Each structure stands twice: as C-alpha cells, then as structure tokens.
Amino acid sequence: MAEHITIGDVAPRVQYVADGVLADFTYPFPIFAEEDLEIRVDGTVLAGGTTIAGAGSSDGGVVTFAEPPAAGSEITLRRRLKIARATDFQDNGILRARNLNDELDYQVAAIQQVADDVAGTVHLPPTEAGNLVLPARSARANRVLGFDGSGGIALFDRDTGKLGVPFPGGVPRSVEDKLGERLTARDFGATGDGVTDDGPALAAAMAAAAASGHVLEIGEGTFRTTQPLVLGGGAAGLVMLGSILYAGPDGQAALTLGDGAAVRNAAKRYVGLRVIRATISDWMNEADIGLVMRNLDASLVEIRQIEGFTIGIRTQGVERGFEDTTLILGRIVNNKIGLDVRTETAAAWNTSVRYYGGHFAIGSSVHTDKDRFGVRISAAPGAYVAHNRHLFDGPGFELQARDKPITGIPFLVEVNSRSVWARAIRMEGCSPFVARHTGGAQDHVYEVAWASQAYLIDVDYTPSATRTGAVVRAFHQAAAFREATREVGNVPNLRAARIRWSNTEWGFEKLACLSSNVSGSPSTLSDFAFAALDSYGFTETGAVLTGGRGLGFVVDARRCRDFALAVDADLPRLAVMCFDANRNLLSDSGTPLVRASGQSLVWNAAARWYQGSADMADDTLTRPQVVHLEPQVAYAIIGLARIGTDYEVRAMRLGCDPLFTPPLLYGQPSLPHGARELVAEAAWDPASIAAGASAQTNVTVPGARPGDFASAAFSVATSGVVFLAQVGATDVVTVTAWNRSGAAIDLNPGTVRARVVKA
Incomplete structure (x- = not known):
C-alpha cells in the first residue's frame, strides 16, 4: 500500500529560464493531483502541451513539454489548490490515520500556498502593529495615494498635490511636473523588444521632445522601426542606452x-x-x-x-x-x-x-x-x-x-x-x-x-x-626616424659620388668603403674605414655592392646616441661597426652595443660588425632604420653591407635629432676616406732659375695616383714664374716652377702647396 504524501518545508513555486533544448522541468514540491500544478510560460498560464509525472509523490515530479520552450522564456511551476474541504468524518465512524494525515497534508499545503501569495504583497513590517485600510473607492478615485506625517495612508489631488525632495531648500512640485522632467520613449509605448514596430511610439516621443525642449531618453533594448525618424532641433538632446533597428524603406x-x-x-x-x-x-x-x-x-x-x-x-x-x-x-x-x-x-x-x-x-x-x-x-x-x-x-x-x-x-x-x-x-x-x-x-x-x-x-x-x-x-615603425631631421651626411647620387683611386679601386664622397674580410690584425677605426676598394660595380643610377663589400658613414657618437639611416637601394642590409673613445674596435660580449628601431641586429664575428637580421624593405616595414648606440660607443660606422646577394645602392642619408650636431668624419689625415680632393704642402727654397729654365720639387700627397688632376701654388710672389703639377708616382706630386721671363729669377723661400682632385 502506497504511503501518503509528506508535506515538507519546500516552497510551492519554482522558476526556470528555458534554453530552447531542454523539455523536462522538475518541480520539487508535492502535488495531490495533476490539476494542482499551474504551468506558466512568460506569465501566461499554459493549458495543454505538457505531461505531468509525479502527482501524489512527496518528492515532486517532472513536467515534460511536447516542444522545448523557446530559449530565454521564463517557466514558472507552482502549486495551486482549491481552498475547500471536500470530505467529512462521520459521527461515531472509524477515524483512520491515513484519512486524517491526508486532510492535514492538504491543509498544510494550502497554508504554504497562502504564505507564498502573501509574501508578494505590500504589508507592514513585524515591528508595527495594526493595518492599513484603503479609503473608499469614491474617495480614492482620480487621486494620488501616499502617506501622511505619521506614516498613515493619505490621498493627494493629482493636479494640486505637491511632493518635495528630502533636502534642505527643496520646493514641493506636482507629480505630473516631477514625472514630466524626464521624457523617455517608453512613456509613449515603445517596447524595445526588437520585434514590435516602435516607429510610431518613437516618432511621438521625438515630437514631444522637440515641442517641450526636453532631452529624450531611449532606454535599454532594441527599438525596431519601419519608418524614418526625425528629432527636431527644439529638443535639448538625445540619450540612447539601447539601439534603433531600422527596417524601413x-x-x-x-x-x-x-x-x-x-x-x-x-x-x-x-x-x-x-x-x-x-x-x-x-x-x-x-x-x-x-x-x-x-x-x-x-x-x-x-x-x-x-x-x-x-x-x-x-x-x-x-x-x-x-x-x-x-x-x-x-x-x-x-x-x-x-x-x-x-x-x-x-x-x-x-x-x-x-x-x-x-x-x-x-x-x-x-x-x-x-x-x-x-x-x-x-x-x-x-x-x-x-x-x-x-x-x-x-x-x-x-x-x-x-x-x-x-x-x-x-x-x-x-x-x-x-x-x-x-x-x-x-x-x-x-x-x-x-x-x-x-x-x-x-x-x-x-x-x-x-x-x-x-x-x-x-x-x-x-x-x-x-x-x-x-x-x-x-x-x-618610423617614428624615431621622422624625428631625426638634422642631416649628418648625405650622398644623393652614389654613381656621381664615386671616386676613382686607381685602375681597380673606387671610393665614394663622404663614405668609407667596408670589407667583410679585412686581412691582418685590424683593431682601430682607420683599419676598417677604407678610402677605396675594388669589386664595386656600377649601373646608370648607382653602385652595386658585391661579395664582401659595404659602405658607411663614419660618425663621432660621443654626444649623440641615435642616428637615422635612409637609403634608396634594392633590399639593402644594415651594418654598424662600433669603436671606443680611442677609436679601438668594440666587439660583442653578449650585451648588444647597438640596437635598431625596426629589426633585430646580429653580430657577425668574421666581419666584426652588427648586421640586420633582414633586408630593409617596405613590405616588412623595415626600410627606414634608427640605430641606438650604447654609451661606450664613441665612434661608429653606420651603413650597408652585402649579405647574401648583390644589390644596387643609389642614395644614402644619415640624420639625427636636431638637438645634436655630431661630426661626420672623412677627409682627415688619419681617415682619408670620402674626400675627392687631396691637398698637401712643403717648404721650398728654389735656387735661382735662369730665363726659360725650370726647377722642380716633390710633395707627398697620400692617396695621389697617376692620372689624378693636380695643381700647385707658391706662397710668395711669383711674377714671371708659372707653377705646374702632375702626379709623378703614387702619393707623390711633382711641382715644376717654370721661368717664362727673359731674365733669371731667384724666388724667396716659401711654401709650395699641391692639390689633387680624383676623377
């Protein structure tokens, strides 16, 4: 024989949010019969379309929907009993425990239902006694319900009743006035559910805002409209918390x-x-x-x-x-x-x-x-x-x-x-x-x-x-480069800047020639900054770097640490050599001495320079590069090297922050690279020169080669004597003093100056 229902301390209500897939929903409270369970979907009582299992069980049961409820819908299951007694115990009859238990269970269940209903009402707190009774219907019609000074119910006229803010200086205002200070789309019936056509409601709200000078608020939600909307200039503004979904023409x-x-x-x-x-x-x-x-x-x-x-x-x-x-x-x-x-x-x-x-x-x-x-x-x-x-x-x-x-x-x-x-x-x-x-x-x-x-x-x-x-x-990847507006060195046309040093060797104005395989035991800046090297190629527009060759600007970096290198070349490769204050080579010891702005640099031990890990190219955003030198780097060669494949270089420019003006080193006695013009001088006291005769002396000009253009001058008056010059041998300019007058001339001692210009 089945046991009777036990009514436990379980609320007679449960709610769920459907996911669109689940069709079974559990109710944890007992019911006596299937008709005792009320099923609501989004507040609407459902009649049919479900099966109920578990009626008569103390542990509740399961409601099964024929079709899973739509995702997001709210499912409410609650026990609803008829508050009535349908049975009676007979005088002098047998009082069976089961019947008595069933009656008591039903009463307890009904009391739980009433308690659940009362919980949702407005009522006095436990600390207050008495009750609040509404005035009669005729008295409260078209009035505003409120509370008086003692907390009792009071009525106020809708048109003349005043409410005040609970702050010093607050002025009482009518309810309509208070509600009218904030205008919302929902005041005109807009729903914001994304389905209803809220166009007419939005249009009415916008017309009201324009007429009243108010700010219109469109609250949370999706407000679908099938008509265009206009908020006139009379409105003070518009605040949107949701969105307008336009489905109009x-x-x-x-x-x-x-x-x-x-x-x-x-x-x-x-x-x-x-x-x-x-x-x-x-x-x-x-x-x-x-x-x-x-x-x-x-x-x-x-x-x-x-x-x-x-x-x-x-x-x-x-x-x-x-x-x-x-x-x-x-x-x-x-x-x-x-x-x-x-x-x-x-x-x-x-x-x-x-x-x-x-x-x-x-x-x-x-x-x-x-x-x-x-x-x-x-x-x-x-x-x-x-x-x-x-x-x-x-x-x-x-x-x-x-x-x-x-x-x-x-x-x-x-x-x-x-x-x-x-x-x-x-x-x-x-x-x-x-x-x-x-x-x-x-x-x-x-x-x-x-x-x-x-x-x-x-x-x-x-x-x-x-x-x-x-x-x-x-x-x-060029911000630092853009700031380097001070020009340190500029070679706008490498072909025009080439310098012929010999039949096989070429140099370039303002630039040092670099080699990746310097012989011997080079250790100083002058050992690496060559005035000229062989194996450079040339095109109509520039110079070609072939195997083992490079070009670079030599800079004094003792005060300026950042340099920007701009080049016009076919996929060039950055190369930087570092030297200390005594111009001795600095080698990598694990901590980089130089960094670049747009790519990583790697140490090439054989060449003794840092070189770019990739070509300088537009498609990889690595063409303009800024190099940053560490404080121990006092001098540097910044330029390009041939790595992997030959390429053409057409122009090179080096810049820095305009706060600095670092020297560009070239054309010096110890660093003769980059100079097309060579000069030297020597003391000379020529003997008396007969009419039509000449006298000669040699001036050492390092870098002079046979075939270079040469000229000479003397530091004292030379009326009647013409000075001629030619490169007689490597590094030697022969200066000739030719007496063109008809009488002997004995020049005073002076200084002879020789000038050589490379082709």
Whole structure:
C-alpha cells in the first residue's frame, strides 16, 4: 500500500529560464493531483502541451513539454489548490490515520500556498502593529495615494498635490511636473523588444521632445522601426542606452537630428547614438543613410554604432553651417561611406569640427566588388565647397580592399577644403592611399600611425584635382626616424659620388668603403674605414655592392646616441661597426652595443660588425632604420653591407635629432676616406732659375695616383714664374716652377702647396 504524501518545508513555486533544448522541468514540491500544478510560460498560464509525472509523490515530479520552450522564456511551476474541504468524518465512524494525515497534508499545503501569495504583497513590517485600510473607492478615485506625517495612508489631488525632495531648500512640485522632467520613449509605448514596430511610439516621443525642449531618453533594448525618424532641433538632446533597428524603406535617413532650412541647432548633446540597419544596404543609393545631423553648432555628439547603410553618418550644413562641434565616434561598420562631411546649399558651410576616434570597418564578405571609403568630404551640386579646419584624431580604417580589384581609401575629398588634419591614423587592409583628392583641396595633413600597406602611402590626385599640397607622414615603425631631421651626411647620387683611386679601386664622397674580410690584425677605426676598394660595380643610377663589400658613414657618437639611416637601394642590409673613445674596435660580449628601431641586429664575428637580421624593405616595414648606440660607443660606422646577394645602392642619408650636431668624419689625415680632393704642402727654397729654365720639387700627397688632376701654388710672389703639377708616382706630386721671363729669377723661400682632385 502506497504511503501518503509528506508535506515538507519546500516552497510551492519554482522558476526556470528555458534554453530552447531542454523539455523536462522538475518541480520539487508535492502535488495531490495533476490539476494542482499551474504551468506558466512568460506569465501566461499554459493549458495543454505538457505531461505531468509525479502527482501524489512527496518528492515532486517532472513536467515534460511536447516542444522545448523557446530559449530565454521564463517557466514558472507552482502549486495551486482549491481552498475547500471536500470530505467529512462521520459521527461515531472509524477515524483512520491515513484519512486524517491526508486532510492535514492538504491543509498544510494550502497554508504554504497562502504564505507564498502573501509574501508578494505590500504589508507592514513585524515591528508595527495594526493595518492599513484603503479609503473608499469614491474617495480614492482620480487621486494620488501616499502617506501622511505619521506614516498613515493619505490621498493627494493629482493636479494640486505637491511632493518635495528630502533636502534642505527643496520646493514641493506636482507629480505630473516631477514625472514630466524626464521624457523617455517608453512613456509613449515603445517596447524595445526588437520585434514590435516602435516607429510610431518613437516618432511621438521625438515630437514631444522637440515641442517641450526636453532631452529624450531611449532606454535599454532594441527599438525596431519601419519608418524614418526625425528629432527636431527644439529638443535639448538625445540619450540612447539601447539601439534603433531600422527596417524601413530604402533611400531614407533612418534617424535625423536637427532641422533643415536656416535654423541654428546649437549647444545640443546627443549621447550613445546607435542605429543599425536590419539588412545591409546594397550600397547603390546614397540617400540610404543611418544618421543625419543638421546645422549643429557648438554641440557634443557621441556615436556608439552605425551599421549597414550606404552612408553611415552625415554631418550636414543645410542653409546654415555645421561647425564648432565635437563628435566622438565608435563602430562605423559595413557602410560604403562611413562618414560624409557635407554641405547642401550655397549658403551652408561645414567647418571647424573635431572628430575623435572611429572604427571604420567592412566585413570581409560584404560587397567585395564595390569601392568603399571611410570619410568623405563633399558638397551637393552648387553648394559651398570651401570646407576647412576639420580635425580627425585617432581614426582606424579596416576597409578590406587590399589585394582586391576594388578601392578602399580612408579619406575621399571632393571639395576645396583647407587645413584638414588627421592624426594617428590606422590603415588595415586599405589601398596604398590614405586619401583621394578630386578637387582643389590643399593643406591637408595625414599622419599615419600604423599601416599594413608599408611606407609607400600616398595621396591619389585624380585628373579633376586642381590643387596639391597634402602631406603624408608615415610613423609606423618610423617614428624615431621622422624625428631625426638634422642631416649628418648625405650622398644623393652614389654613381656621381664615386671616386676613382686607381685602375681597380673606387671610393665614394663622404663614405668609407667596408670589407667583410679585412686581412691582418685590424683593431682601430682607420683599419676598417677604407678610402677605396675594388669589386664595386656600377649601373646608370648607382653602385652595386658585391661579395664582401659595404659602405658607411663614419660618425663621432660621443654626444649623440641615435642616428637615422635612409637609403634608396634594392633590399639593402644594415651594418654598424662600433669603436671606443680611442677609436679601438668594440666587439660583442653578449650585451648588444647597438640596437635598431625596426629589426633585430646580429653580430657577425668574421666581419666584426652588427648586421640586420633582414633586408630593409617596405613590405616588412623595415626600410627606414634608427640605430641606438650604447654609451661606450664613441665612434661608429653606420651603413650597408652585402649579405647574401648583390644589390644596387643609389642614395644614402644619415640624420639625427636636431638637438645634436655630431661630426661626420672623412677627409682627415688619419681617415682619408670620402674626400675627392687631396691637398698637401712643403717648404721650398728654389735656387735661382735662369730665363726659360725650370726647377722642380716633390710633395707627398697620400692617396695621389697617376692620372689624378693636380695643381700647385707658391706662397710668395711669383711674377714671371708659372707653377705646374702632375702626379709623378703614387702619393707623390711633382711641382715644376717654370721661368717664362727673359731674365733669371731667384724666388724667396716659401711654401709650395699641391692639390689633387680624383676623377
């Protein structure tokens, strides 16, 4: 025989949130029969569609739905008993324990049900006795219920009743006045459930805000609309905590802020704007716009997200200007044109606006055959075209156009704008242009902080462009290089700078020739900075570094520690040699003596220099390099070396921070490299020279070679005597004093000076 139900201390209610998969839901409390269990889904009592197991069990049971409830729906299971007694014990009858237990269990279950119902009511706390009784229906009709000074129930007139804030100086106000100070979309019936068409409710709320001068708040949730929305300029502003989901007609602006015509929309505050198109536009109709803002002046706008339109955002001057306003931009996603800075009439202008941030991005599968732009500066036909003084700070562009037959450019400028600055731009997957100019724009500055397109970023001037003058500053892995504006050494044309030292050896103006296999036991700077070497090749445009060869600037680094090397060459390799204050070679001891800005350096023990771990190239963002020397490095050779393959070098430049002016070392007695002209002098007291006769002396000029151009001069008066010079032998210039007069000449003692110029 089954045991009777035991009623434990278990609440007669349980709730769940469905996941869309689970169909079985447990109830932990006992019920006497299936009809004692009430089943609600999102508050609605369910009749049918379920099976109930476990009626009559003390441990409860399970409700099984024929179809799993939708994900997110709330399931409520609770015991609901009829508060009635359906049985009776007979006089002088047999009182069976089972029947008595069943009756007592039913009573306990009913009491638990009442207790659960009472728990959700408004009631006095345990420390207070008595009760609160509502006034009669006729007395409380059309009145406001409240409490008097002793905490008892009191009635107030809706129109004249006053409520005050509990702070000193507070002024009592009517309830309507208090409620009217904050205007929300839900006050007009908007639901924000993402399904209901909230368009009429939003339109009514916006009309009320414009008429009353209030700020409109659109709360949390997704507010779907099938109609375009306009918040007139009479509204003080708009605060959005949720989003507008536009499912209206194509070719319309989903949300417009401000009035058209010659109306000044000043000192407004629009915060949290988020407008999403239900389906992505086909990008064919430019009237399909997410957010239009008209005639704003000295206002603040914060945009969280605009997505899926042909034009995401338009700042618009309509018969009046859009100016002196700050916009904070968030996600501007999947729009053909993310932001359109525009004028509509000849009387309008769009100027002096600050745009901060902005993530202009396109999905990788969105309209892969169509061009896209981040920001467009434009004007309607016949409208004002002299936009100026716009600032874009830190925008990021991911336009998904690189390596595709489409255009993806951050800025499209179609007007005659002036002084437009864009700072710290990020370019990811864009075309190799930061901007395209089609009109008379000038004085634009584009500062690129990061670019996957490498350093060859430019402005695209179309055939219709009538001005130039835009500046592009690429800082990605080149910021330190950009700051090195002091020129230390410059060889703009290596072929023109070559110096023939002999039939086989070549040197270069201002540069030292380097070898990776110096013979003997070299140890000082002069042992490695060669004036000339063989095995250099030449083309029409430059010099070719072949096996074992290099070129470098020799610098005094005792006061300046950072140097920037710029080269025009085919995949060159950086090389740096270090020397101490006595010009002795410094070798690597485990701690690097030099570091580079865009790549790692490795020690080449055979060549005795640090060399780049990779070629200096645009596609790896390693072409411009800054090298930093440790304090123990007093002198250095900074240049290029041939590693792996021959390559051509056309130009080289070395710079540093303009705070310093480090000497470039060349053409010195101990470092003769880099000088095309050689000079030397010697004391000479020639004997008397007969008429038509000559006298000779030799001057030692280190580096002079037969075939070099030579000239000479004497330090005292030489009237009638002509001085001739030629390189008679290696390192020797023969100077001839020829008496062209008709009488003997005896020159006073003096100094003979010889000059040699290399071919």
